[in-house]
Amino acid sequence: MIQLVRDQENGWWMDHPAVPEVMDPLLSFEDVAAYEHVFANALVPGLLQTPRYALAMHEALDVRTEADVIASKVDARVKRQAILDRSPSLHLWVVLDEAVLRRSVGGVDVMAEQIGHLHAIAQSPNVDIQVLQFTAGAHSAGSGGHFLILGRDDEGDPLGSMNVVYLELHKRGLYLDAPAEVQSxxxxxxxxxxxxxxxxVSLALLAAARQELTG
Structure with a gap:
């Protein structure tokens, strides 16, 4: 895995001023992954954020940060989303806690646009979105937070197989690659x-959530 990261010498993120060093491995893994599975319990995952949602999120998280620095962070987030259009495509599967749809980020207009984007992109052949409703009650993630699983399981691939978990923490990230932890x-x-x-059903829930905002 270390060698895989080192081999990604020409990634756009390597020289982008808004990409923290801790994100370099994630973007390198993402660049060669066949699939990415995401559980989001508080915010829309970065690969699915609209620019206005990303801007509002960074304005809230990066208090007292200059506007041009925040704009650079939004630019990096949007550039990362190009991974969804590559060939062969990355298969993105996201489970969104219903709280993500109910938490207002940036106001009604921004949220309506964001949920509309989720509804549209969920119809892409390489993107699956499921909503974990409040009515589901207690769930397997328990008190855990946002996590990503990146993988490539084809042993015949010249790059070999890859499985890594990324845990998003405040100001840093944690990477897990021990087989038992990844399997868990x-x-x-x-x-x-x-x-x-x-x-x-999730498509219908997204449409209904957007309708609630737009009237």
Missing amino acids: YKLMFDYLRSQAADTS
């Missing part, structure tokens, strides 16, 4: 998928 998070994500509304 994979099992947790499988349980979350089983507890969440299926993709077709």
